[in-house]
Amino acid sequence: QLQLVESGGGLVQAGGSLRLSCAASGRTFSSIGMGWFRQAPGKEREFVAIITWNSGYTDYTDSVRGRFTISRDNAKNTAFLQMNSLKPEDTAVYYCAGRDPWLLPTMDARDYASWGQGTQVTVSS
Numbered sequence: 201q202l203q204l205v206e207s208g209g210g211l212v213q214a215g216g217s218l219r220l221s222c223a224a225s226g227r228t229f230s231s232i233g234m235g236w237f238r239q240a241p242g243k244e245r246e247f248v249a250i251i252t253w254n255s256g257y258t259d260y261t262d263s264v265r266g267r268f269t270i271s272r273d274n275a276k277n278t279a280f281l282q283m284n285s286l287k288p289e290d291t292a293v294y295y296c297a298g299r300d301p302w303l304l305p306t307m308d309a310r311d312y313a314s315w316g317q318g319t320q321v322t323v324s325s
Contacts, residue, residue, distance in 0.1 A: 202227040202298045202314035209294060209319030212286055216323070220281040222296030222316060230254075230274040233305030235312060236281045238292035238321075245295070249281060250305035259307070264290070286323045293318040 208220040224232065233252050239245040249260045249270035258270050269282040279296055297312035299305055 202229075202232060204296050204298060204314055204316035206294065206296050206316040206319040209321045211322045211324065214287055214323055214325050216286050217282070217284045218286065218321060220283065220294055220296075220319060220321075222279040222281075224277045224279070224298065227298075227301065229272075229277040231301040233299045233303055234270075234272060234279045235297045235299075235305050235307075235309075236270060236279075236294060237297060237309055238290075238294045239318075240292040243292075245309050247307040247309070248294070250307065251279065252305060253302070261307075283321070286321075288323045288325045290321060291323050292321060294321050 203226045205223045212218055231253050235250045236248040237245050238248050247261050251258045251270045267285045272279040295318045296316045298314040300313050
């Protein structure tokens with residue numbers, strides 16, 4: 201079973217930046233497609249970004265494209281989400297998620313077998 205732990209959330213002013221980390225253990229991280237999702241109060245969990253196990257493919261939801269960058273360091277068993285030019289509407293709990301080995305990451309949260317506990321990101325105006 202893959203265990204995931206997010207960190208790096210916090211309070212930031214609009215226009216600022218944060219870098220989220222997702223530390224993985226329990227499985228061969230280099231075989232795991234990863235995703236970042238977020239959930240704002242009163243809203244459903246939504247897709248943010250995905251990355252394949254070899255970083256060969258990434259994708260983003262339109263609202264963050266050009267501002268957020270997903271990456272990973274397989275040697276350190278860690279995935280990242282660099283968030284720049286943050287907006288108040290980015291305020292949410294951010295979750296990293298992992299698929300079962302060798303399955304492509306998708307935009308559907310139901311496809312993910314493992315989830316972190318979430319980290320709060322709050323952007324003030």
